[in-house]
Amino acid sequence: MPALRRTIRDSQSQAPIDLTSYDVTFSLKQATETGVTVLIDEEEAIVVDAANGIVEYVWGAGDTDNAGFCMGVFYLTNIDGKKFAYPQENFIEVEIEDF
Numbered sequence: 001m002p003a004l005r006r007t008i009r010d011s012q013s014q015a016p017i018d019l020t021s022y023d024v025t026f027s028l029k030q031a032t033e034t035g036v037t038v039l040i041d042e043e044e045a046i047v048v049d050a051a052n053g054i055v056e057y058v059w060g061a062g063d064t065d066n067a068g069f070c071m072g073v074f075y076l077t078n079i080d081g082k083k084f085a086y087p088q089e090n091f092i093e094v095e096i097e098d099f
Contacts, residue, residue: 001064005056008086016053023077026057030070042075067098
């Protein structure tokens with residue numbers, strides 16, 4: 001499965017956010033009949049191009065074992081320890097297909 005790549009943008013201006021001093025992680029959850037299952041819990045993401053806000057998450061072993069629709073979010077933590085979610089509203093839709 002190809003890496004999940006996104007450009008992190010300011011919610012107002014839509015300009016890319018400079019991620020030079022940020023740590024970035026990725027989380028993925030899946031709704032089930034009995035609740036929500038956490039598939040990925042804030043695992044390290046890669047800042048591909050800090051100046052242009054480009055990040056990606058490279059799928060690891062077991063990350064895509066559960067077929068279905070999932071909800072993803074990148075978390076950005078600045079040097080002061082303040083944490084931001086992207087997207088700020090909703091989530092990144094990910095569909096894992098059963099082969």
